[in-house]
Amino acid sequence: xxxxxxxxxxxxxxxxxxxxxxxxxxxxxxxxxxxxxxxxxxxxxxxxxxxxxxxxxxxxxxxxxxxxxxxxxxxxxxxxxxxxxxxxxxxxxxxxxxxxxxxxxxxxxxxxxxxxxxxxxxxxxxxxxxxxxxxxxxxxxxxxxxxxxxxxxxxxxxxxxxxxxxxxxxxxxxxxxxxxxxxxxxxxxxxxxxxxxxxxxxxxxxxxxxxxxxxxxxxxxxxxxxxxxx
Numbered sequence: 001x002x003x004x005x006x007x008x009x010x011x012x013x014x015x016x017x018x019x020x021x022x023x024x025x026x027x028x029x030x031x032x033x034x035x036x037x038x039x040x041x042x043x044x045x046x047x048x049x050x051x052x053x054x055x056x057x058x059x060x061x062x063x064x065x066x067x068x069x070x071x072x073x074x075x076x077x078x079x080x081x082x083x084x085x086x087x088x089x090x091x092x093x094x095x096x097x098x099x100x101x102x103x104x105x106x107x108x109x110x111x112x113x114x115x116x117x118x119x120x121x122x123x124x125x126x127x128x129x130x131x132x133x134x135x136x137x138x139x140x141x142x143x144x145x146x147x148x149x150x151x152x153x154x155x156x157x158x159x160x161x162x163x164x165x166x167x168x169x170x171x172x173x174x175x176x177x178x179x180x181x182x183x184x185x186x187x188x189x190x191x192x193x194x195x196x197x198x199x200x201x202x203x204x205x206x207x208x209x210x211x212x213x214x215x216x217x218x219x220x221x222x223x224x225x226x227x228x229x230x
Contacts, residue, residue, distance in 0.1 A: 124142070146212055186208045
């Protein structure tokens with residue numbers, strides 16, 4: 001075969017190969033070309049923003065968590081929903097209980113009166129209103145305050161805004177010794193319902209109310225002293 005004929009045959013073989021055999025691009029250059037192509041902004045204009053990606057990741061984890069919990073809970077999803085409902089009810093009950101606790105005075109200073117002063121008559125009326133509603137703790141509080149203010153108005157107690165119920169009862173007991181024990185009992189009832197977290201009773205209120213009525217008519221004990229004369 002001549003050189004010219006060999007060259008022509010080789011050319012025909014290359015041309016034939018180009019028509020029938022697909023062109024194979026090496027793996028690494030192909031990957032690099034694909035990566036360059038994917039960096040084109042046209043392919044990313046609808047991608048979620050970073051915050052959305054984080055949010056999607058979070059909800060995927062939540063979904064995984066609930067799916068795992070449902071698989072481990074008897075009854076599957078129904079059992080899991082029942083458990084969650086119980087948890088929600090417990091949270092609501094706890095929130096209501098804590099709200100009620102916040103409305104109950106929690107100070108331990110023992111001060112008898114709030115910042116806004118009222119008269120004995122006003123406290124007495126408030127106590128009766130609380131008693132009519134069955135709110136015995138508040139009724140005891142206002143009735144004890146009425147007792148102290150009434151004694152102050154009669155000058156049997158020295159006015160003292162920061163005085164405790166125990167201190168008022170002790171001082172009043174010296175002026176009215178026949179009522180000293182009942183005054184101390186009323187002060188203890190006041191402290192128990194105000195600072196001790198205990199709920200007052202109708203019986204306790206009746207005792208404090210009766211004491212208030214009696215004290216309005218009670219005469220103070222006047223101590224006398226004698227001097228020896230030589």
